[in-house]
Amino acid sequence: MSNLTIALAQIKTKLGDVQANLEKHLAYIEQATSQGAQLVCFPELSLTGYVLQDLTSTVAHKATADDPIFKPLLEASHKTDLMVGFVDEDDRHRFYIAAAYLSKGETIHVHHKVYLPTYGMFDEGRFFAWGDHIRAFDTQWGRVGMLICEDFWHASPPYLLWIDGADILLMHSASPSRGLDEHDKMDSSRWVEHINQAYSSLFTNFVVHTNKVGFEDGLNFWGGSTVFDPNGNLIAQSPQFEESLTLATIDLNQLHRTRARLPILRDERTSLVMKEMSRILKMNNEQSSISPHY
Protein backbone atom coordinates (compact mmCIF):
# COMPACT_ATOMS: atom_id res chain seq x y z
CA MET A 1 0.00 0.00 0.00
CA SER A 2 1.88 3.04 -1.17
CA ASN A 3 -0.79 5.56 -2.10
CA LEU A 4 -2.16 8.09 0.35
CA THR A 5 -5.02 10.39 -0.57
CA ILE A 6 -4.78 13.67 1.28
CA ALA A 7 -7.57 16.26 1.38
CA LEU A 8 -6.67 19.90 1.91
CA ALA A 9 -9.70 21.43 3.63
CA GLN A 10 -9.04 25.10 2.94
CA ILE A 11 -11.83 26.65 4.97
CA LYS A 12 -13.11 29.96 6.26
CA THR A 13 -13.74 30.04 9.98
CA LYS A 14 -16.18 31.88 12.20
CA LEU A 15 -14.16 33.93 14.68
CA GLY A 16 -14.55 32.50 18.17
CA ASP A 17 -17.50 30.21 17.29
CA VAL A 18 -16.06 26.76 17.91
CA GLN A 19 -19.35 24.93 17.49
CA ALA A 20 -19.99 26.46 14.06
CA ASN A 21 -16.43 25.64 13.00
CA LEU A 22 -16.78 22.05 14.26
CA GLU A 23 -19.88 21.61 12.11
CA LYS A 24 -17.95 22.84 9.08
CA HIS A 25 -15.14 20.40 9.88
CA LEU A 26 -17.56 17.49 10.05
CA ALA A 27 -19.18 18.51 6.74
CA TYR A 28 -15.78 18.74 5.02
CA ILE A 29 -14.69 15.41 6.52
CA GLU A 30 -17.87 13.80 5.22
CA GLN A 31 -17.30 15.21 1.75
CA ALA A 32 -13.61 14.31 1.76
CA THR A 33 -14.14 10.72 2.84
CA SER A 34 -16.87 10.25 0.25
CA GLN A 35 -14.19 11.16 -2.30
CA GLY A 36 -11.70 8.70 -0.85
CA ALA A 37 -9.60 10.89 1.45
CA GLN A 38 -7.48 9.02 4.01
CA LEU A 39 -6.07 12.13 5.69
CA VAL A 40 -7.91 15.45 5.92
CA CYS A 41 -5.84 18.52 6.84
CA PHE A 42 -7.37 21.73 8.19
CA PRO A 43 -5.63 25.10 8.63
CA GLU A 44 -4.09 26.67 11.74
CA LEU A 45 -6.66 27.40 14.46
CA SER A 46 -9.31 25.87 12.20
CA LEU A 47 -11.70 25.33 15.10
CA THR A 48 -11.47 28.89 16.43
CA GLY A 49 -10.38 31.43 13.82
CA TYR A 50 -7.06 33.24 13.96
CA VAL A 51 -7.05 36.75 15.47
CA LEU A 52 -8.47 35.62 18.79
CA GLN A 53 -7.00 38.22 21.15
CA ASP A 54 -9.18 38.21 24.29
CA LEU A 55 -11.25 35.32 22.94
CA THR A 56 -8.27 33.01 23.47
CA SER A 57 -9.20 31.68 26.90
CA THR A 58 -12.85 31.18 25.95
CA VAL A 59 -12.25 28.93 22.92
CA ALA A 60 -9.71 26.52 24.42
CA HIS A 61 -10.26 22.75 24.34
CA LYS A 62 -8.41 19.54 25.01
CA ALA A 63 -7.92 16.89 22.35
CA THR A 64 -9.53 14.18 24.46
CA ALA A 65 -12.59 11.95 24.01
CA ASP A 66 -14.46 13.65 26.85
CA ASP A 67 -14.18 17.06 25.22
CA PRO A 68 -17.45 17.98 23.47
CA ILE A 69 -15.63 19.38 20.44
CA PHE A 70 -13.07 16.59 20.07
CA LYS A 71 -15.50 13.74 20.73
CA PRO A 72 -17.17 14.00 17.30
CA LEU A 73 -13.81 14.63 15.62
CA LEU A 74 -12.32 11.53 17.22
CA GLU A 75 -15.35 9.54 16.07
CA ALA A 76 -14.84 10.90 12.56
CA SER A 77 -11.19 9.83 12.73
CA HIS A 78 -12.31 6.20 12.40
CA LYS A 79 -13.09 7.02 8.77
CA THR A 80 -10.04 9.15 7.98
CA ASP A 81 -7.00 10.54 9.75
CA LEU A 82 -7.32 14.23 10.65
CA MET A 83 -5.12 17.22 11.31
CA VAL A 84 -7.01 20.05 13.00
CA GLY A 85 -6.04 23.38 14.53
CA PHE A 86 -7.22 24.51 17.96
CA VAL A 87 -6.35 26.34 21.17
CA ASP A 88 -5.00 23.86 23.71
CA GLU A 89 -5.20 24.67 27.41
CA ASP A 90 -2.78 22.68 29.56
CA ASP A 91 -3.33 21.53 33.14
CA ARG A 92 -1.82 24.72 34.45
CA HIS A 93 -4.02 26.89 32.19
CA ARG A 94 -1.50 27.99 29.67
CA PHE A 95 -2.94 28.45 26.19
CA TYR A 96 -1.19 27.17 23.09
CA ILE A 97 -1.76 27.42 19.37
CA ALA A 98 -1.99 23.70 18.68
CA ALA A 99 -2.35 21.10 15.94
CA ALA A 100 -3.80 17.66 16.72
CA TYR A 101 -3.38 14.51 14.65
CA LEU A 102 -6.33 12.17 15.16
CA SER A 103 -6.59 8.59 13.90
CA LYS A 104 -8.88 5.64 14.63
CA GLY A 105 -10.51 7.37 17.58
CA GLU A 106 -7.21 8.37 19.22
CA THR A 107 -5.25 11.59 19.52
CA ILE A 108 -1.90 10.45 18.15
CA HIS A 109 -0.03 13.71 18.63
CA VAL A 110 -0.49 17.33 19.66
CA HIS A 111 2.01 19.95 18.55
CA HIS A 112 2.22 23.32 20.28
CA LYS A 113 3.43 26.16 18.07
CA VAL A 114 7.02 26.90 19.08
CA TYR A 115 7.48 30.20 17.25
CA LEU A 116 4.85 32.82 18.04
CA PRO A 117 5.20 35.82 15.72
CA THR A 118 4.97 38.96 17.85
CA TYR A 119 5.94 41.75 15.49
CA GLY A 120 4.36 43.88 12.80
CA MET A 121 0.75 42.78 12.39
CA PHE A 122 1.21 39.73 14.66
CA ASP A 123 0.64 39.61 18.41
CA GLU A 124 0.62 35.91 19.27
CA GLY A 125 3.16 36.12 22.09
CA ARG A 126 0.81 38.39 23.97
CA PHE A 127 -1.93 35.78 24.15
CA PHE A 128 -0.26 32.37 23.86
CA ALA A 129 2.38 30.29 25.58
CA TRP A 130 5.38 29.07 23.60
CA GLY A 131 5.49 25.37 22.73
CA ASP A 132 8.61 23.52 23.84
CA HIS A 133 8.73 20.36 21.77
CA ILE A 134 9.36 19.41 18.18
CA ARG A 135 8.63 15.72 17.67
CA ALA A 136 7.88 13.45 14.75
CA PHE A 137 5.34 10.68 15.35
CA ASP A 138 4.27 7.41 13.76
CA THR A 139 1.07 7.04 11.77
CA GLN A 140 -0.36 4.32 9.60
CA TRP A 141 1.14 6.23 6.65
CA GLY A 142 4.64 6.43 8.04
CA ARG A 143 6.41 8.90 10.25
CA VAL A 144 5.01 12.40 10.17
CA GLY A 145 5.78 15.84 11.65
CA MET A 146 3.44 18.78 12.14
CA LEU A 147 4.37 22.47 12.18
CA ILE A 148 2.30 25.62 12.47
CA CYS A 149 2.99 28.64 10.27
CA GLU A 150 5.83 30.64 11.87
CA ASP A 151 7.36 27.31 12.99
CA PHE A 152 8.39 26.70 9.40
CA TRP A 153 9.50 30.28 8.74
CA HIS A 154 12.45 29.08 10.82
CA ALA A 155 14.62 26.40 9.21
CA SER A 156 15.32 24.44 12.39
CA PRO A 157 11.88 22.90 13.14
CA PRO A 158 11.51 21.23 9.72
CA TYR A 159 15.15 20.11 9.95
CA LEU A 160 14.59 18.57 13.40
CA LEU A 161 11.48 16.72 12.22
CA TRP A 162 13.40 15.39 9.26
CA ILE A 163 16.15 14.11 11.49
CA ASP A 164 13.50 12.71 13.84
CA GLY A 165 12.27 10.53 11.00
CA ALA A 166 9.41 12.47 9.44
CA ASP A 167 8.95 11.67 5.75
CA ILE A 168 5.76 13.71 5.52
CA LEU A 169 5.73 17.25 6.85
CA LEU A 170 2.24 18.53 7.57
CA MET A 171 2.33 22.31 7.76
CA HIS A 172 -0.63 24.51 8.33
CA SER A 173 -1.19 28.24 8.53
CA ALA A 174 -3.51 31.15 8.98
CA SER A 175 -1.39 33.30 6.71
CA PRO A 176 -2.68 36.80 5.96
CA SER A 177 -2.00 38.24 2.50
CA ARG A 178 0.50 41.06 2.45
CA GLY A 179 2.82 42.67 -0.03
CA LEU A 180 0.91 43.66 -3.18
CA ASP A 181 3.12 44.55 -6.13
CA GLU A 182 3.15 43.69 -9.82
CA HIS A 183 3.21 39.89 -9.23
CA ASP A 184 0.06 37.80 -9.54
CA LYS A 185 0.53 36.55 -5.97
CA MET A 186 1.17 38.47 -2.78
CA ASP A 187 4.65 38.51 -1.21
CA SER A 188 3.45 36.32 1.63
CA SER A 189 2.01 33.69 -0.72
CA ARG A 190 5.11 33.53 -2.85
CA TRP A 191 7.36 33.27 0.19
CA VAL A 192 5.44 30.40 1.77
CA GLU A 193 5.27 28.50 -1.51
CA HIS A 194 9.00 28.94 -2.06
CA ILE A 195 9.98 27.60 1.32
CA ASN A 196 7.56 24.67 1.21
CA GLN A 197 9.00 23.71 -2.13
CA ALA A 198 12.49 24.22 -0.76
CA TYR A 199 11.86 21.91 2.20
CA SER A 200 10.51 19.18 -0.04
CA SER A 201 13.62 19.49 -2.22
CA LEU A 202 16.16 19.81 0.60
CA PHE A 203 14.73 16.97 2.66
CA THR A 204 13.45 14.79 -0.21
CA ASN A 205 10.17 14.74 1.74
CA PHE A 206 6.51 15.20 1.09
CA VAL A 207 5.45 18.65 2.27
CA VAL A 208 1.75 19.37 2.71
CA HIS A 209 0.60 22.91 3.52
CA THR A 210 -2.97 23.89 4.35
CA ASN A 211 -3.82 27.56 4.70
CA LYS A 212 -7.05 29.24 5.60
CA VAL A 213 -9.16 31.65 3.54
CA GLY A 214 -11.65 34.42 4.24
CA PHE A 215 -11.43 37.69 6.10
CA GLU A 216 -10.99 38.68 9.72
CA ASP A 217 -11.58 42.43 9.75
CA GLY A 218 -9.33 43.73 6.98
CA LEU A 219 -6.99 40.72 6.99
CA ASN A 220 -7.52 38.25 4.19
CA PHE A 221 -6.10 34.75 4.20
CA TRP A 222 -4.87 33.61 0.83
CA GLY A 223 -5.37 29.85 0.80
CA GLY A 224 -3.31 28.39 -2.05
CA SER A 225 -2.68 25.18 -0.10
CA THR A 226 -0.05 22.91 -1.65
CA VAL A 227 1.39 19.41 -1.76
CA PHE A 228 5.01 19.01 -2.89
CA ASP A 229 6.65 15.65 -3.52
CA PRO A 230 10.21 14.55 -2.59
CA ASN A 231 11.52 15.83 -5.93
CA GLY A 232 10.24 19.30 -5.12
CA ASN A 233 7.43 19.01 -7.63
CA LEU A 234 4.04 20.54 -7.04
CA ILE A 235 1.48 17.70 -6.83
CA ALA A 236 -1.62 19.76 -6.05
CA GLN A 237 -2.60 23.31 -5.28
CA SER A 238 -5.84 24.78 -4.01
CA PRO A 239 -7.14 28.03 -5.48
CA GLN A 240 -6.14 31.35 -3.96
CA PHE A 241 -8.70 33.00 -1.64
CA GLU A 242 -11.53 30.48 -2.27
CA GLU A 243 -12.89 28.01 0.21
CA SER A 244 -12.15 24.59 -1.29
CA LEU A 245 -11.51 20.92 -0.78
CA THR A 246 -8.55 19.68 -2.82
CA LEU A 247 -7.65 16.00 -2.98
CA ALA A 248 -4.16 14.82 -3.82
CA THR A 249 -2.96 11.24 -4.01
CA ILE A 250 0.70 10.84 -3.19
CA ASP A 251 2.77 7.75 -3.99
CA LEU A 252 4.80 7.04 -0.86
CA ASN A 253 7.22 4.92 -2.94
CA GLN A 254 8.45 8.19 -4.40
CA LEU A 255 10.53 8.48 -1.22
CA HIS A 256 12.38 5.28 -2.23
CA ARG A 257 12.99 6.43 -5.78
CA THR A 258 14.05 9.97 -4.93
CA ARG A 259 16.37 8.94 -2.12
CA ALA A 260 17.95 6.24 -4.28
CA ARG A 261 18.85 9.00 -6.71
CA LEU A 262 19.62 11.70 -4.19
CA PRO A 263 20.83 10.35 -0.80
CA ILE A 264 20.81 13.66 1.04
CA LEU A 265 19.25 12.10 4.11
CA ARG A 266 21.77 9.21 4.12
CA ASP A 267 24.66 11.65 4.01
CA GLU A 268 23.36 14.18 6.53
CA ARG A 269 26.05 14.58 9.23
CA THR A 270 24.08 15.22 12.38
CA SER A 271 27.11 14.74 14.65
CA LEU A 272 28.91 17.45 12.75
CA VAL A 273 25.86 19.69 13.14
CA MET A 274 25.84 19.01 16.89
CA LYS A 275 29.55 19.60 17.24
CA GLU A 276 29.49 22.87 15.37
CA MET A 277 26.26 24.00 17.00
CA SER A 278 27.78 23.40 20.43
CA ARG A 279 30.88 25.33 19.48
CA ILE A 280 28.90 28.24 18.04
CA LEU A 281 26.54 28.49 21.00
CA LYS A 282 29.40 28.21 23.47
CA MET A 283 31.28 30.93 21.64
CA ASN A 284 28.19 33.13 21.46
CA ASN A 285 27.55 32.58 25.14
CA GLU A 286 30.99 33.81 25.94
CA GLN A 287 30.63 36.81 23.66
CA SER A 288 26.99 37.37 24.66
CA SER A 289 26.24 38.24 21.06
CA ILE A 290 23.21 35.97 20.79
CA SER A 291 21.19 34.98 23.80
CA PRO A 292 20.55 31.24 23.53
CA HIS A 293 17.08 31.65 24.97
CA TYR A 294 14.05 29.38 24.94
Next chain:
Amino acid sequence: MNNLQFRLTINTELARKILVSFIHDEVTRVGLKNAVVGLSGGIDSALSCALAVEALGAENVLAIRMPYKTSAAASMNDAQLLIDQLKVESKVVEITAMVDPLFAQFPDADSKRKGNAMARARMIVLFDQSVAFNGLVIGTGNKTEILLGYSTIFGDAASALNPLGDLYKTQVRQLARALNIPSPIIDKAPSADLWVGQTDEGELGFSYEEVDRLLYLLVDQRYTRDEAIAAGFGIPFVDTVIKRIKQNQFKRMPPLIAKLSNRTIGYDFLYLRDWGT
Protein backbone atom coordinates in the same frame (compact mmCIF):
# COMPACT_ATOMS: atom_id res chain seq x y z
CA MET B 1 16.71 58.10 -8.23
CA ASN B 2 16.61 54.41 -8.79
CA ASN B 3 13.17 53.44 -10.06
CA LEU B 4 13.55 49.89 -8.75
CA GLN B 5 13.22 51.31 -5.24
CA PHE B 6 9.60 52.24 -5.83
CA ARG B 7 7.40 49.19 -6.08
CA LEU B 8 4.20 51.14 -6.63
CA THR B 9 3.00 49.15 -9.63
CA ILE B 10 0.28 46.78 -8.52
CA ASN B 11 -1.24 43.70 -10.03
CA THR B 12 -4.70 45.13 -10.56
CA GLU B 13 -6.39 41.75 -11.02
CA LEU B 14 -5.15 40.61 -7.63
CA ALA B 15 -6.10 43.88 -5.93
CA ARG B 16 -9.53 43.76 -7.55
CA LYS B 17 -10.17 40.20 -6.43
CA ILE B 18 -9.19 40.87 -2.82
CA LEU B 19 -11.08 44.16 -2.51
CA VAL B 20 -14.25 42.83 -4.12
CA SER B 21 -14.20 39.83 -1.76
CA PHE B 22 -13.47 42.17 1.15
CA ILE B 23 -16.58 44.24 0.48
CA HIS B 24 -18.75 41.21 -0.12
CA ASP B 25 -17.50 39.40 2.96
CA GLU B 26 -17.68 42.32 5.38
CA VAL B 27 -21.14 43.42 4.24
CA THR B 28 -22.74 39.99 4.18
CA ARG B 29 -21.23 38.71 7.43
CA VAL B 30 -23.34 41.20 9.39
CA GLY B 31 -26.47 40.01 7.60
CA LEU B 32 -26.68 42.81 5.03
CA LYS B 33 -26.39 42.85 1.26
CA ASN B 34 -26.38 46.55 0.42
CA ALA B 35 -23.92 49.42 0.39
CA VAL B 36 -24.06 53.20 0.14
CA VAL B 37 -21.30 55.26 -1.51
CA GLY B 38 -20.99 59.02 -1.75
CA LEU B 39 -20.01 59.96 -5.32
CA SER B 40 -18.03 63.19 -5.66
CA GLY B 41 -17.24 62.87 -9.33
CA GLY B 42 -13.64 62.04 -8.42
CA ILE B 43 -11.59 58.92 -8.93
CA ASP B 44 -11.59 57.56 -5.36
CA SER B 45 -15.34 57.42 -4.89
CA ALA B 46 -15.77 56.18 -8.46
CA LEU B 47 -13.44 53.28 -7.75
CA SER B 48 -15.07 52.43 -4.41
CA CYS B 49 -18.45 52.45 -6.09
CA ALA B 50 -17.29 50.22 -8.95
CA LEU B 51 -15.76 47.73 -6.50
CA ALA B 52 -18.97 47.72 -4.43
CA VAL B 53 -21.06 47.07 -7.55
CA GLU B 54 -18.82 44.18 -8.50
CA ALA B 55 -19.09 42.80 -4.97
CA LEU B 56 -22.80 43.26 -4.34
CA GLY B 57 -24.51 43.89 -7.68
CA ALA B 58 -25.68 47.23 -9.09
CA GLU B 59 -29.14 46.91 -7.58
CA ASN B 60 -27.61 46.64 -4.09
CA VAL B 61 -25.46 49.75 -4.25
CA LEU B 62 -26.82 53.25 -3.74
CA ALA B 63 -24.63 56.03 -5.15
CA ILE B 64 -25.38 59.42 -3.65
CA ARG B 65 -24.29 62.77 -5.03
CA MET B 66 -24.31 65.54 -2.44
CA PRO B 67 -23.58 68.88 -4.09
CA TYR B 68 -23.17 72.17 -2.24
CA LYS B 69 -24.18 75.36 -4.06
CA THR B 70 -20.56 76.06 -5.08
CA SER B 71 -19.80 72.53 -6.24
CA ALA B 72 -18.56 72.34 -9.80
CA ALA B 73 -21.16 71.26 -12.35
CA ALA B 74 -18.48 69.05 -13.87
CA SER B 75 -18.37 67.00 -10.66
CA MET B 76 -22.08 66.18 -10.96
CA ASN B 77 -21.68 65.33 -14.63
CA ASP B 78 -18.66 63.11 -14.10
CA ALA B 79 -20.47 61.23 -11.33
CA GLN B 80 -23.40 60.79 -13.74
CA LEU B 81 -21.07 59.15 -16.27
CA LEU B 82 -20.20 56.53 -13.68
CA ILE B 83 -23.80 56.03 -12.58
CA ASP B 84 -24.81 55.45 -16.20
CA GLN B 85 -21.93 53.08 -16.80
CA LEU B 86 -22.50 51.00 -13.67
CA LYS B 87 -26.32 51.20 -13.85
CA VAL B 88 -26.26 51.69 -10.12
CA GLU B 89 -29.08 53.04 -7.94
CA SER B 90 -28.55 56.76 -7.40
CA LYS B 91 -29.83 59.78 -5.56
CA VAL B 92 -29.00 63.48 -5.27
CA VAL B 93 -29.14 65.07 -1.83
CA GLU B 94 -28.27 68.78 -1.72
CA ILE B 95 -26.33 69.77 1.40
CA THR B 96 -26.57 73.56 1.00
CA ALA B 97 -29.66 73.71 3.19
CA MET B 98 -27.85 71.70 5.87
CA VAL B 99 -24.63 73.71 5.91
CA ASP B 100 -25.71 77.32 5.33
CA PRO B 101 -27.90 77.72 8.43
CA LEU B 102 -24.89 76.86 10.62
CA PHE B 103 -22.72 79.53 9.05
CA ALA B 104 -25.56 82.06 9.09
CA GLN B 105 -24.80 81.99 12.82
CA PHE B 106 -21.02 82.22 12.22
CA PRO B 107 -20.59 84.54 9.24
CA ASP B 108 -16.85 84.90 9.89
CA ALA B 109 -16.13 81.19 9.48
CA ASP B 110 -13.26 80.52 7.08
CA SER B 111 -13.22 78.12 4.17
CA LYS B 112 -11.60 75.41 6.28
CA ARG B 113 -14.51 75.38 8.72
CA LYS B 114 -16.98 75.44 5.88
CA GLY B 115 -15.20 72.63 4.06
CA ASN B 116 -15.21 70.51 7.21
CA ALA B 117 -18.91 71.17 7.74
CA MET B 118 -19.68 70.13 4.16
CA ALA B 119 -17.72 66.91 4.59
CA ARG B 120 -19.61 66.22 7.83
CA ALA B 121 -22.98 67.07 6.32
CA ARG B 122 -22.24 64.48 3.64
CA MET B 123 -21.34 61.99 6.34
CA ILE B 124 -24.73 62.60 7.99
CA VAL B 125 -26.51 62.02 4.69
CA LEU B 126 -24.59 58.83 3.94
CA PHE B 127 -25.11 57.26 7.34
CA ASP B 128 -28.78 58.24 7.33
CA GLN B 129 -29.27 56.80 3.84
CA SER B 130 -27.41 53.65 4.85
CA VAL B 131 -30.14 52.97 7.41
CA ALA B 132 -32.91 53.71 4.92
CA PHE B 133 -31.20 51.51 2.29
CA ASN B 134 -30.26 48.84 4.82
CA GLY B 135 -26.57 48.85 3.91
CA LEU B 136 -23.10 49.86 5.01
CA VAL B 137 -21.25 53.04 4.06
CA ILE B 138 -18.27 52.24 1.85
CA GLY B 139 -15.30 54.57 2.39
CA THR B 140 -13.30 56.32 -0.30
CA GLY B 141 -10.12 57.48 1.45
CA ASN B 142 -6.83 56.33 -0.07
CA LYS B 143 -3.56 55.63 1.76
CA THR B 144 -1.94 58.86 0.56
CA GLU B 145 -4.65 61.11 1.98
CA ILE B 146 -4.97 59.08 5.18
CA LEU B 147 -1.21 59.41 5.80
CA LEU B 148 -1.16 63.11 4.95
CA GLY B 149 -4.32 63.76 6.93
CA TYR B 150 -5.90 65.29 3.86
CA SER B 151 -9.44 64.56 4.97
CA THR B 152 -12.02 65.65 7.54
CA ILE B 153 -12.26 63.52 10.66
CA PHE B 154 -15.84 62.32 11.17
CA GLY B 155 -16.49 63.66 7.67
CA ASP B 156 -15.21 62.04 4.49
CA ALA B 157 -12.92 59.93 6.68
CA ALA B 158 -15.97 58.19 8.19
CA SER B 159 -17.20 54.90 6.78
CA ALA B 160 -18.06 51.35 7.80
CA LEU B 161 -15.34 49.83 5.66
CA ASN B 162 -12.78 51.28 3.34
CA PRO B 163 -11.51 49.24 0.39
CA LEU B 164 -9.05 51.94 -0.73
CA GLY B 165 -7.24 52.62 2.54
CA ASP B 166 -4.14 50.60 1.65
CA LEU B 167 -3.75 51.92 -1.91
CA TYR B 168 -1.73 55.03 -2.68
CA LYS B 169 -3.35 57.56 -5.00
CA THR B 170 -1.19 56.46 -7.93
CA GLN B 171 -2.28 52.86 -7.25
CA VAL B 172 -5.92 53.98 -7.13
CA ARG B 173 -5.35 55.31 -10.66
CA GLN B 174 -3.99 51.96 -11.85
CA LEU B 175 -6.94 50.07 -10.40
CA ALA B 176 -9.44 52.64 -11.72
CA ARG B 177 -8.07 52.10 -15.23
CA ALA B 178 -8.38 48.35 -14.85
CA LEU B 179 -12.03 48.74 -13.82
CA ASN B 180 -12.75 51.00 -16.80
CA ILE B 181 -13.68 54.03 -14.76
CA PRO B 182 -14.63 56.75 -17.32
CA SER B 183 -11.49 58.56 -18.43
CA PRO B 184 -12.69 62.12 -17.63
CA ILE B 185 -12.81 61.00 -13.99
CA ILE B 186 -9.33 59.45 -14.09
CA ASP B 187 -7.69 62.24 -16.06
CA LYS B 188 -8.89 65.38 -14.27
CA ALA B 189 -6.95 67.09 -11.48
CA PRO B 190 -7.99 65.65 -8.08
CA SER B 191 -10.06 68.11 -6.03
CA ALA B 192 -12.06 68.08 -2.82
CA ASP B 193 -14.32 70.61 -4.61
CA LEU B 194 -15.01 72.43 -1.36
CA TRP B 195 -14.44 75.82 -2.96
CA VAL B 196 -14.09 77.07 -6.51
CA GLY B 197 -10.77 76.24 -8.14
CA GLN B 198 -9.49 74.04 -5.30
CA THR B 199 -7.15 71.20 -6.31
CA ASP B 200 -5.49 68.66 -4.02
CA GLU B 201 -2.07 69.11 -5.52
CA GLY B 202 -2.35 72.92 -5.43
CA GLU B 203 -3.32 72.85 -1.79
CA LEU B 204 -0.79 70.23 -0.73
CA GLY B 205 2.05 71.84 -2.67
CA PHE B 206 3.30 68.66 -4.34
CA SER B 207 2.07 66.04 -6.78
CA TYR B 208 0.66 62.65 -5.84
CA GLU B 209 3.22 61.01 -8.10
CA GLU B 210 6.02 62.59 -6.09
CA VAL B 211 4.59 62.13 -2.60
CA ASP B 212 3.56 58.52 -3.19
CA ARG B 213 7.15 57.63 -3.94
CA LEU B 214 8.32 59.30 -0.76
CA LEU B 215 5.53 57.78 1.35
CA TYR B 216 6.36 54.37 -0.07
CA LEU B 217 9.93 54.70 1.18
CA LEU B 218 9.04 56.20 4.55
CA VAL B 219 6.11 53.97 5.38
CA ASP B 220 6.33 50.73 3.43
CA GLN B 221 10.12 50.50 3.34
CA ARG B 222 10.73 52.12 6.76
CA TYR B 223 13.30 54.60 5.43
CA THR B 224 14.55 57.17 7.91
CA ARG B 225 14.38 60.89 7.09
CA ASP B 226 18.06 60.90 6.16
CA GLU B 227 17.77 57.80 4.01
CA ALA B 228 14.86 59.39 2.13
CA ILE B 229 16.95 62.52 1.54
CA ALA B 230 19.88 60.38 0.38
CA ALA B 231 17.48 58.67 -2.03
CA GLY B 232 17.07 62.04 -3.75
CA PHE B 233 14.13 63.83 -2.15
CA GLY B 234 14.48 67.49 -1.14
CA ILE B 235 14.92 68.25 2.56
CA PRO B 236 11.93 70.62 2.92
CA PHE B 237 9.68 68.17 1.08
CA VAL B 238 10.71 65.24 3.28
CA ASP B 239 10.31 67.30 6.45
CA THR B 240 6.90 68.61 5.40
CA VAL B 241 5.62 65.13 4.67
CA ILE B 242 6.98 63.62 7.90
CA LYS B 243 5.42 66.46 9.87
CA ARG B 244 2.05 65.90 8.21
CA ILE B 245 2.15 62.17 8.94
CA LYS B 246 2.85 62.82 12.63
CA GLN B 247 0.47 65.73 13.07
CA ASN B 248 -2.41 63.81 11.59
CA GLN B 249 -2.11 60.61 13.59
CA PHE B 250 -5.15 61.79 15.58
CA LYS B 251 -7.32 61.43 12.49
CA ARG B 252 -6.37 57.77 12.23
CA MET B 253 -7.35 56.88 15.80
CA PRO B 254 -10.57 56.50 17.76
CA PRO B 255 -11.04 59.11 20.51
CA LEU B 256 -8.66 58.65 23.44
CA ILE B 257 -10.03 57.03 26.57
CA ALA B 258 -8.35 57.67 29.93
CA LYS B 259 -7.61 54.38 31.64
CA LEU B 260 -9.21 53.99 35.06
CA SER B 261 -10.44 50.41 35.42
CA ASN B 262 -8.58 47.13 35.15
CA ARG B 263 -10.07 46.54 31.73
CA THR B 264 -10.46 49.43 29.36
CA ILE B 265 -11.85 49.61 25.86
CA GLY B 266 -9.03 50.14 23.42
CA TYR B 267 -6.22 48.98 25.72
CA ASP B 268 -7.04 45.58 27.16
CA PHE B 269 -10.49 44.79 25.85
CA LEU B 270 -9.29 43.32 22.60
CA TYR B 271 -11.61 41.83 20.01
CA LEU B 272 -11.83 42.21 16.27
CA ARG B 273 -14.93 43.80 14.85
CA ASP B 274 -15.64 40.48 13.12
CA TRP B 275 -15.94 38.78 16.52
CA GLY B 276 -18.40 35.90 16.26
CA THR B 277 -19.01 36.24 12.51
